[in-house]
Amino acid sequence: QAELASPPDTVRLGFDIDSLSLDARLAAETTSYRLNDLLYDGLVRLDRDLLPQPALATSWEQPDATTLIFHLREGVTFHDGSVLSAEDVVYTYTTMLDPALNARNRSLYTPIAAVTAIDPLTVEFKLAEPYAPLFSYLDLGIVPQALAEGNADFGTTPVGTGPFKLEAWTRGSQINLTANPDYWGGRPAVQNIEVVIVGNGTARAQALAAGDVDLIMTPLPPAETQMLDGMGRFDHTITPAVAFTYVNFNTGDALLSDPALRAALAKLIDQPTIVDQIFGGLDLPASSILMPAFPWVVDDSIAQPGFDMQAAMAELDALGWVMGPAGIRVKDGQELALSIGTNSEDAERIQSVEYLQNVFTGAGIRTEAVIVDYPTFMQGNQGKTYQISFLSWGNLVDPDRAMFGQLRSGGNFNWGSYANPEVDAALDAGRAATTVEERASAYRAAAAVISAEVPYYVISHMQLHTFVSDKLAGFAPDPRGFLTDLAAPAQ
Amino acid sequence: MLAYAIRRVLILVPLVFGMAIAAFCLMLFFPGDPVTVLLGEAAPPEQIALMRDSLGLDLPWLQRLGQYLWGVAQGDLGLSIFQRRPVTTIILERLPATVELAVCAMLIAVVLGLVLGVVAALWRGSAIDLGVMLIAQLGISMPVFWLGIMLVYYFSVTLGWLPAISRGPALVPALGQAVTGDPAPLGTALRHLLLPALSLGVGQAAIIARLVRASVLEVIREDFVRTARAKGLSRPRVMVVHVLSNAMLPIISVIGLRFGVLLAGAVLTEQIFGWPGLGQLAISAVSQRDLPLILGLLLTFGLMFAVVNLIVDLLYGLVDPRITLE
């Protein structure tokens, strides 16, 4: 754990969105995730390599593949002074699994069959099937059962066991946290955290430059990142993030069901230009779906097709799509026409699609850009009506989370209708594995097939850019942008 | 007067219901599902179906409309799908910020507009007039958000004089504190308010300046101004007592309409300056398809507009003795 050189009394953070709900179970966006990390504790805490470390649970054992037993820390109190017990853990997970709560992340926990309190400091999880990724999600904040059943609304007045308490919340503009003096890990040195909400990335950068905030992080426009770098006044940390940007080919589409065509099209994706120019070199060009944030799984030998206009043209010719008179490729009297879509909220994505459209058109493909707002786009995605979409995934705290739902046949968000038995088998194996090594090899196997068949073409692995003022020298966030450093206990 | 006011307030009732119906029908056609946005890309279909069911999104639309109108009649605008809190609460939290911004912008607009308009009218035909009117013309032609961005770029980024973003302390309590001897919060509040209010107000100031000028020139030609001069009154006195008092009348009625434009313009200003008001809320509500919240916001905006115009009309009746509000 990095240490702040000299923890200030008050820290102002510039965040991009307001929290929708500070109930740990209902977290749905980055601000909530990051603040919940300070307000609550989970059974485990994920370290910088996203591996589980003790938190409320001091230790755990796994008697068999489907049973987990956690031993809780003694004497932990919630912000309201009540003492943490196993029942609170049971309550938290039971409600989380209850469909009526409508928790966004419920599906991450559905393999849990039962949670029971063995004694006040021991909890047992029973799984329906072996589910290795579960540990990555057990940092879910524990809420006090008694208060919850007394109708407390943690969404507006969160109560956890974390190092900070909610002090005030002006919707849409500011969230104030104050140090929890009774924190079991020791009273934090930082006394107050003020989260200022500034939606516009440019404005957030300006706020930092003007000294209005002490910390800002991704998402930031490339131009602003360069500007702040240029000023030299701010500490700029780059952390591999648990997110990637990708192009999704709809393998259910008549044209795109052909892996050879997908491979040819993949060679038209000008990855270097998109990553370096449009995204301003903020992220790492990807060579496979395996994210650098998980060093234990990365495998440099797996590679996707690279940008190669000539090769792509030749392959398209070979596939029978020959250049027609109008500069558009034709086969059997049919024009090669495709659409590339993305959502309209993200300027870099729009630019990428616009650029891809330009390159595709240059290669003789009649290309339409479909850019609509997020809900509309998602509707099309879920209806599997788009041909090619340009999107990204975030908060992928486990390699499983980057592939299982996306690329396993019948996966919940397998919008490209991709189905490959080899990949399915590998992903299942990854879930059932018990050791890190086993898991790594399963995901590598899946990634190799995916890179070759390109249902997904991963453009870049995102990196988290953090700028801090002198006040926070030494600060480093984790891959999720968590601010655990701010909770470091006073000396 | 009272009867008129009551009548106008009563007319608001069908208007609100009309707006509720119109907005509701608009919502019916929204593509995209708030539930998928809320539950995320990763949500399994069963869960989505369950939540849609619990929100009553799958009921026949007439039934939903009926329920909604019944709610509106009781002052209940439903729960926000995303924040899981009453829409009224959410809107009331944000309302002060927007009102503060809009009122300050309007103040700037009126003061600036009056001064410039009168100056231009007094020196009409001169270089001053030409200059003022040219500035006004530019002000009107400038997209609000472009001006906002330029102001931020210049005053915050280049000069670093003013904070670029966000709202400071709420203005009204800050005023209170200033009165009781602590001017610091007021200063901060004003520093934050200045750029957004300016960027929002300048366009309106330009419009008002032109109106004031035209109105003053119109009134100057009136017979009663000649009467006033024939009484031997001094020029400033004629200007203030006789000309301005009448020239203000059409301006007042325009301010109501302008306020509507200003509220709508606040959507952009709030977005640029990270101002936590209804405009920003509206944009995020639309992009999340938080239907009850969008509906509530549309109603709120409509009602604010109607109320402002009501106030303006009543004010007009008070200021202009010729108008018998009946």
Added chain:
Amino acid sequence: MHFIRHNPSLLIGAIITAALCLIAIFAPLLATHGVEQMDMANRLQGPSGAHWLGTDNFGRDLWTRLAYGARLSLGVSIVAVTIAVVIGTVVGLLAGYFGGWVDMVLMRITDIFLGFPALILAMAIVAIIGPGTVNLIVAMVMVFWTEYARVIRAATLSLRSRPYVEAARTTGASHIRIIFREILPNALGPIIILATLGLGTAIITESALSFLGFGLRPPAPTWGGTLSYGTRFLAQTPWLCFAAGLTIMLACLGFNMLGDGLRDLLDPKNRLRKGEATV
């Protein structure tokens, strides 16, 4: 031309508007580069011999983009305002002329539309019907027509009782005839003025929608789209934002000045009156 000296607004407005229209019409001839010709190696350049106004974020020639953009932005605005004016005029004429419950019903509908903030309404409509030129026009029409309806109604109300209209009634003229021959031609002045001023608003609305992500799809070279991209590179290259913003402002200025000039020309109230007094 005597009036030009007294009406510089009209002259300047007409020159700006005409210039923009000519640029729009002859964009293919005036363009120095392909409108979609990208050059990622030369993105975000300032003005130079090769690129008179520099390049945008894809290295496309900004002058070419703005010239073609004139087609789109002016085209969309003109069509939208025209349709809105026609709808508003019909509604306003009917409401003002017939009064009574016709007026009541039409004006309540107008009030409802007027109460919704223009931008949010336009955004919602684009979100519903999707982006695209036609849909953008539909959205703009939906937010613009109300103002015209109100103004035309007011004009109709005052024209309805003019002696020449009553004279037509006493000769047994039908309602249609009175509306279209007696009232409409005399309301045309304000309509034209409003429409001209409305064009400026339309251009700004288009750019605002683009800014909020509800404009035309790329690679359409709309001014709003260019400006919206420009804001992303403000810190790095303020020029793009400047140039696009100035273009929008210039167009708006042109229409506003033209509208003002027309108002002075058409509205006798603004002419120098007999016995004008001073203070």
Added chain:
Amino acid sequence: MTLLSVRDLSVSFAGAGAAVQNVSFDMAAGETLAIVGESGSGKSVTSMALMGLLDPRTARISGQAMFQGRDLLQMDEPALQQLRGNEIGMIFQEPMTSLNPVLTIGYQLAEALRRHRGLRGRAALAEAEALLERVRIPAARQRLSEYPHRLSGGMRQRVMIAMAMACNPRLLIADEPTTALDVTVQAQILDLMHRLQQEEGTAILFITHDMGVVAEIADRTLVMHKGRVVEEGETAALFAAPRAAYTRGLLAAVPRLGSMNGVALPQLFPHVDLETGTTRAAAALPDTRRDAMALQVQNLVTRFDLRSGIFKRVTARVHAVEDVSLTLGAGETLALVGESGCGKSTLGRSIMGLNLPSSGHVRLAGDAPLHQQVQMVFQDPFASLNPRLTVGDSIAAPLVIHGMAAAAALAQARVLLDQVGLSAAMAARYPHEFSGGQRQRIAIARALALRPQVIVADEAVSALDVAVKTQVLNLMMDLQVQLGLSYLFISHDMAVVERIAHRVAVMYLGQIVEIGPRAAIFQTPQHPYTKRLLSAVPLPDPARGRARGPVPLREIRSPIVKLGEARPPMAYRQIAEGHLVQDYNLADWAD
């Protein structure tokens, strides 16, 4: 002693040329000098120049105007401000617009007192009240806190006078102070001004275009034409023996009340050439009346709802026309006279179907639709033609509506233009290219297009200058002879009515109080209201001018009646054949 001495006053406007040229005159203290002339002859500009009220940026003024030893035209603004409202007071034409609508009467009066007499607060208000009493405004104290719109035109003009006289000025400039008022109110105002002048010894520069008013009040008269002085002299002498041709023409053109005594039928006005002053008597007219009915109005009632309260329920009604019955004979001119607001226009409009009558009937002679039998000519020549249509199209429109082919209709329009004394070639021109008199001819042509038997003329000539007015009236009489038209001639100008009407109906508060042959009404008026109306008309005859006694102040009664209240129906008495008078309560009319 000379109070004001004007020498070679010339005013020209940038871009518009000279409005006043070399005007010179003298005024003695306490005397009344009238300036008369047609519209646009430079009367107002002269007075404004003297007051220094013209915009120095557009008006070029030269000459000299010595007032009590100082040249008004050379004074700087502060000095003029000292003078205005103090030494020189001014009253304007439009009582409706000359007072500031958003300030109370009291405030506006006190303003002058504060400015020049240094009065403050209560003292100023008390003095303002005294001023109002001086101009005989009842309940002066309450009026102080009222706004101008609550006052009638006559009262407002009295407030204006009070204001102008507040500081007992040496000179009062009155620019057409009575033109916008009813004759009865005009008589009151003239009377008041005269009495104040007697009391204070103020000199009055009285601007008017009404020869009757001049004869009534002016000691001396100055005639202006096209910005120049044509003639100046003692009023009596000038009327008796006008030297300038223009003055002679002007005097000849003016219709004079009483000039028709003993004449049976309507008479054309003599043709007057204003340039040469020559008068050519017109030929006598034949009797156009036929023994048939052209239009009959039976028990016509027209009321307007006044709504108030939360639900806008009708709480009162304007009884604009109350139970009116009259018959218009074929070829006859029936004049409808009465003070402003008495319901004349409403009656005409109700006949035309422009206002829906609440009850009663309008019967026509023939079976043809109303619009082919009855047409209307409106008062304002500038507003009654569609500015966007050529006059040919305007005239042809009724024909096209009734099924004629466009080309044929246009040809017919040319014929009609010819008939009203314009040239057929003018059909292609637009209304703004015509003068007021020409426009009124065009409006008449349009009314004639459908060959109606009846024309309702609502104040058809009131807005025209004397000379033009007589020409249009002559045209109307000629047309009556040619086409056998019947006219319902609505007017408040008694002298005109006397000349052209066969019969006269006097209207008061929505009812006809007296109706009968023209001679009977003018020579033996029965109803007190008719008598008052006639006696108030100023005669262009200085010899008889001030013969009239003091005019009683009386406010016009309101036609607004609360819901549920009703005015008792009044019966008519027949005085002579066809001469009916409504019963009246003498107490109501006692002075």
